[in-house]
Amino acid sequence: MGNSAAKVADKVTFKISSAAAPYLGADKPREVRLKAAAGSVSLAPTDFVLLIYYLCHDPDPEVKRVAMASLRALQAPFLSELLLNDELHPRILDALVQLHFKKTELCPLFAAHPMLSEKAAALLAAQEFLSAAPAAEAEPADCCAGGAAAAAGSRGPDPADDDQVDEAVYQSKYQLAQSLGVGEKIKAALTGDKEWRGILIKDSNKLVSGAVVKNPRITEGEVLTIAKSAVQNDEIMRVICANKEWVKNPLIKRALAENSKTPLPAALRFVASLSEKDLAMLAKSKNVSTVIASQARRILLSKKESR
Numbered sequence: 001m002g003n004s005a006a007k008v009a010d011k012v013t014f015k016i017s018s019a020a021a022p023y024l025g026a027d028k029p030r031e032v033r034l035k036a037a038a039g040s041v042s043l044a045p046t047d048f049v050l051l052i053y054y055l056c057h058d059p060d061p062e063v064k065r066v067a068m069a070s071l072r073a074l075q076a077p078f079l080s081e082l083l084l085n086d087e088l089h090p091r092i093l094d095a096l097v098q099l100h101f102k103k104t105e106l107c108p109l110f111a112a113h114p115m116l117s118e119k120a121a122a123l124l125a126a127q128e129f130l131s132a133a134p135a136a137e138a139e140p141a142d143c144c145a146g147g148a149a150a151a152a153g154s155r156g157p158d159p160a161d162d163d164q165v166d167e168a169v170y171q172s173k174y175q176l177a178q179s180l181g182v183g184e185k186i187k188a189a190l191t192g193d194k195e196w197r198g199i200l201i202k203d204s205n206k207l208v209s210g211a212v213v214k215n216p217r218i219t220e221g222e223v224l225t226i227a228k229s230a231v232q233n234d235e236i237m238r239v240i241c242a243n244k245e246w247v248k249n250p251l252i253k254r255a256l257a258e259n260s261k262t263p264l265p266a267a268l269r270f271v272a273s274l275s276e277k278d279l280a281m282l283a284k285s286k287n288v289s290t291v292i293a294s295q296a297r298r299i300l301l302s303k304k305e306s307r
Contacts, residue, residue, distance in 0.1 A: 247270070
């Protein structure tokens with residue numbers, strides 16, 4: 001079986017088998033390309049995916065949408081077989097990671113593949129602790145010889161699939177956070193790294209932002225930053241105030257005394273334990289409540305009179 005070459009829009013060249021060649025190229029009849037894009041062809045797994053990937057860049061929008069739908073609908077057993085090919089092109093592998101990283105059973109296979117790129121590895125690492133979202137159910141394609149195409153699934157054009165695999169930017173953690181459900185965000189807040197904590201502490205859902213300060217990996221430096229911030233979740237301040245280790249830090253104590261979101265009884269307690277320098281600063285500050293400023297002045301005056 002001979003080989004030929006095919007190019008995607010950005011001039012990346014792939015070697016393809018003679019079995020896939022009849023479906024490639026803008027000169028091929030549209031109905032032939034649509035049939036191939038829908039997965040209704042019998043090819044070896046690598047040839048099949050390469051063909052679908054190529055058709056994701058077809059100049060015909062409908063062919064492109066159908067091909068994207070087929071690439072998204074690939075099922076885990078088929079992908080597991082495909083990933084046994086150590087020579088899978090990195091561009092193909094990146095696209096599969098991008099579309100199927102939430103299939104947790106595939107993540108170890110993706111991560112172990114010798115052709116995995118750094119950006120694909122970073123995406124897998126970012127998702128390691130997240131709950132896998134249920135894979136979308138795809139309509140099964142007609143069974144074909146060898147079973148390769150049957151694993152891919154087939155469905156009609158879907159506007160939601162109208163994108164380019166290559167041109168889609170790998171999502172930052174911030175972008176990923178926008179697509180997570182509340183449960184997944186809470187898990188990320190409780191178990192994620194510093195970057196996840198910095199993102200989710202600002203989440204509008206109080207259950208999510210409150211979970212950040214319960215993350216066992218959070219540092220005193222992060223707690224200090226939160227205590228100094230204009231946090232909108234009162235529960236966060238209560239959790240910080242209740243942590244005996246954190247409030248031993250004089251910088252955290254001062255930040256809590258200054259923060260208007262700190263429960264007033266706790267803030268007054270912290271004011272009483274501040275140094276004279278900090279008390280003098282609070283007494284003159286226009287950024288704290290009048291109750292806190294007045295308490296700081298009273299304590300300062302009492303200290304001076306007792307000398």
